[in-house]
Amino acid sequence: MSPQSSSDLPLMCPSAQPEMSDASVFGVIQGSPSEPRVAYLERPVALTPEVAALAKPVEPTEVFRIGAQCAGSCCVHFGKGRCRLATRLIQTLPEVVSAAPPCAIRGTCMWWRQEGVAACKRCPQIVTRMYGATETLKDAAAPC
């Protein structure tokens, strides 16, 4: 059996929902309440019910960054084969790190595949379910 290269694998959304069947945790939110920052896991952790329970009493999407297969046209941000959310994020948000994070899902990440390292340098400021978002983040996250 030959090894599967990352380009053969389905693209993953790096800001997915925990209920998705192939969801895995690749980052944990650190930083402060008003300035969160993702810390990246050495390797993804399958988002089992037991792992999701670690986030109680808050939502897993407030604690983890979750990757799962890109939902394509089932997601409001997808259009013309592209993730419009990723495009808006790199157009409007500042870089928050000087080099791409040590991310375990980069090889299959939709945002990276589409936008390159520009997405990676903005990724650590993203919390999937975010309180205290700036107006810029609200604008970027709004479906168009």
Next chain:
Amino acid sequence: MAAPRRAASIPFDQFTEQTLSAVLRAVEAQKLPQRPIIIGIIWNPQGLPGFQGVGGRGAAGKEG
């Protein structure tokens, strides 16, 4: 402008400990005045059949 920093990484054996810290951060974040937003997958009700929509609380980006 402050110089950008390197992103942090977490060794696998610190996952549970760091998650606990993240939960405490999230509890504090819920005290911030604004409603939460979703930055990520938002299910499209007009999307292809086969995917089931996922319930979730929070506004989808900017309201109004």
